[in-house]
Amino acid sequence: MSFEQLSPATETVDVHNPATGAVVGSVPVQTADSVATVVRELRAHQPAWEALGVRGRATWLRKLRNWLLDNESQLVEQLHAETGKPRAEAVLEVMVICDAINYYADRARQFLAEEKARPHGLLTASKKLTKVYRPYPVVGVITPWNFPLMIPGVDAVPALLAGAAVVIKPSEATPLSGLGLARGWQEIGAPPVLACVTGLGATGVALVDTVDLVQFTGSTRTGRAIAARAGERLIPCSVELGGKDAAIVLADADLARAANGIAWGGLVNSGQACISVERVYVEAPVYDQFIALLTERVVAVRQGLDDGSYSADVGAMATEQQVEIVRRHVDDAVARGARIVTGGNAVGPGAFFEPTILVDVDHSMACMREETFGPTIPVMKVADAEEAIRLANDCEYGLSATVWTKDRDRGQAIARRLEVGSVNINDAYANLFCFALPHGGWKNSGLGARLGGAQGLRKYCRQQAITAPRVPTPKNEVLWYPYSPRRGRTVARILRLLAARGLQRRLRRTEPHTLSISESGQT
Numbered sequence: 020m021s022f023e024q025l026s027p028a029t030e031t032v033d034v035h036n037p038a039t040g041a042v043v044g045s046v047p048v049q050t051a052d053s054v055a056t057v058v059r060e061l062r063a064h065q066p067a068w069e070a071l072g073v074r075g076r077a078t079w080l081r082k083l084r085n086w087l088l089d090n091e092s093q094l095v096e097q098l099h100a101e102t103g104k105p106r107a108e109a110v111l112e113v114m115v116i117c118d119a120i121n122y123y124a125d126r127a128r129q130f131l132a133e134e135k136a137r138p139h140g141l142l143t144a145s146k147k148l149t150k151v152y153r154p155y156p157v158v159g160v161i162t163p164w165n166f167p168l169m170i171p172g173v174d175a176v177p178a179l180l181a182g183a184a185v186v187i188k189p190s191e192a193t194p195l196s197g198l199g200l201a202r203g204w205q206e207i208g209a210p211p212v213l214a215c216v217t218g219l220g221a222t223g224v225a226l227v228d229t230v231d232l233v234q235f236t237g238s239t240r241t242g243r244a245i246a247a248r249a250g251e252r253l254i255p256c257s258v259e260l261g262g263k264d265a266a267i268v269l270a271d272a273d274l275a276r277a278a279n280g281i282a283w284g285g286l287v288n289s290g291q292a293c294i295s296v297e298r299v300y301v302e303a304p305v306y307d308q309f310i311a312l313l314t315e316r317v318v319a320v321r322q323g324l325d326d327g328s329y330s331a332d333v334g335a336m337a338t339e340q341q342v343e344i345v346r347r348h349v350d351d352a353v354a355r356g357a358r359i360v361t362g363g364n365a366v367g368p369g370a371f372f373e374p375t376i377l378v379d380v381d382h383s384m385a386c387m388r389e390e391t392f393g394p395t396i397p398v399m400k401v402a403d404a405e406e407a408i409r410l411a412n413d414c415e416y417g418l419s420a421t422v423w424t425k426d427r428d429r430g431q432a433i434a435r436r437l438e439v440g441s442v443n444i445n446d447a448y449a450n451l452f453c454f455a456l457p458h459g460g461w462k463n464s465g466l467g468a469r470l471g472g473a474q475g476l477r478k479y480c481r482q483q484a485i486t487a488p489r490v491p492t493p494k495n496e497v498l499w500y501p502y503s504p505r506r507g508r509t510v511a512r513i514l515r516l517l518a519a520r521g522l523q524r525r526l527r528r529t530e531p532h533t534l535s536i537s538e539s540g541q542t
């Protein structure tokens with residue numbers, strides 16, 4: 020399938036390199052009709068894909084992994100061009116998909132195996148019970164601009180392995196990498212069950228209106244609209260949304276590691292990651308020392324357009340609008356009494372914002388309450404861990420958090436008091452690479468989760484329950500017609516025997532039911 024065939028779209032959207040402003044591509048704005056045609060085509064091919072079985076599908080996914088590795092440098096260049104991120108970060112996107120393919124292709128047979136269930140009582144003892152995982156035919160994967168290859172890849176892989184067909188709708192700001200993934204699928208000659216549609220929000224709306232399950236990653240605002248529409252259509256959706264992740268630094272932490280980890284966790288991908296460190300709470304006794312170490316690390320970070328020789332640590336922001344949000348948060352913080360330790364400015368040409376540390380911040384400021392999604396690290400001094408936990412939980416989001424301490428038990432205990440979907444102790448981002456664990460947000464950070472071992476595949480499946488006789492069957496069953504007083508009493512006695520606990524209740528005789536209607540008309 021090519022866009023030329025499917026999309027007589029007259030409108031197009033240009034893709035810019037945010038670091039230079041150069042136009043690096045142009046894609047069609049696909050209409051609702053065009054999206055419906057793509058989904059119809061995939062729907063027609065999905066049964067054969069499902070019939071291929073897990074082994075057959077895993078073979079194609081492994082071929083896709085090889086294609087990704089063989090085309091790594093092109094994919095990295097494309098990511099670099101449409102996001103302005105350093106190549107060192109772009110390459111991670113390719114590798115995480117390959118790792119996800121290996122993890123799920125190696126385990127899909129086990130995770131999707133039919134399950135035998137044991138009958139729970141005499142009534143069903145003669146039945147063979149089986150639970151079967153059958154895919155949702157067409158899954159829509161709608162993605163944001165911050166990881167334009169990794170997110171569509173990591174969501175499409177388990178859906179395809181589960182037997183679904185997948186339509187990716189990448190962000191209008193960064194559609195080239197998603198298209199690249201679909202092109203790779205075509206180039207390896209795989210069955211036509213993976214496609215990519217491009218356009219603005221309306222193209223995403225059209226996709227939600229035609230698929231059988233929506234896997235969405237993006238803003239809380241859009242996630243809410245998608246969940247509402249999915250509710251109307253009675254289709255499932257999983258929405259992975261924004262965050263305001265807290266880091267808690269305890270007085271006994273390895274402060275050098277905490278400063279290094281928080282600098283990276285706050286600045287990687289220019290801070291444009293859902294699980295970016297967005298705010299830091301440090302126990303008073305080590306506050307000054309932590310700020311000194313963090314500043315030393317952040318000041319040393321090189322920002323700019325990576326020339327291919329690892330010349331930059333922090334690249335551009337993906338869009339000018341994102342630069343504006345960061346500027347607003349910094350200005351608001353300063354206006355309310357915060358102090359900039361380093362950074363604090365948008366710097367051009369291109370969509371760059373300096374790596375920034377803010378101190379003397381509090382929860383009246385946007386930088387401590389709203390998702391910034393930029394290279395800012397606001398740090399607040401707290402009296403103790405209790406205050407840090409209270410402030411960390413004082414937030415509409417609940418995506419993830421980090422805790423820095425040498426006391427392992429205390430770290431584990433604090434993790435269990437945080438209202439977030441994942442916690443990394445003495446690390447940042449670690450959970451993202453642990454496919455055995457679910458990646459999902461609490462509160463306004465999402466509904467459902469991606470990955471998480473078997474659940475990461477099974478979420479793309481409908482569960483089917485099958486019963487079959489285990490023994491030769493009679494011509495008729497006691498529960499079937501005809502009903503008669505004798506049979507009715509016998510059945511009632513058997514059911515009571517099974518349901519009741521205690522000899523007296525089990526053996527009590529049941530009288531035929533009579534309906535007594537009181538004078539007031541109530542039964």
Ligand code: NAD
Pocket residue numbers: 161162163164165188189190191218219220221222223224227236237238239240241242244245259260261262292293390392418460464465
């Ligand atoms: P966005 O919500 O603006 O857009 C995301 C995608 O949805 C785009 O492809 C867009 O075209 C499409 N879209 C827009 N309106 C739509 C609608 N009504 N129906 C269907 N599709 C629609 O998000 P963004 O600005 O691209 O991404 C940034 C956000 O993504 C941040 O909030 C970030 O935290 C979040 N994010 C979350 C995770 C996670 O795993 N929790 C990961 C990465 C990013």
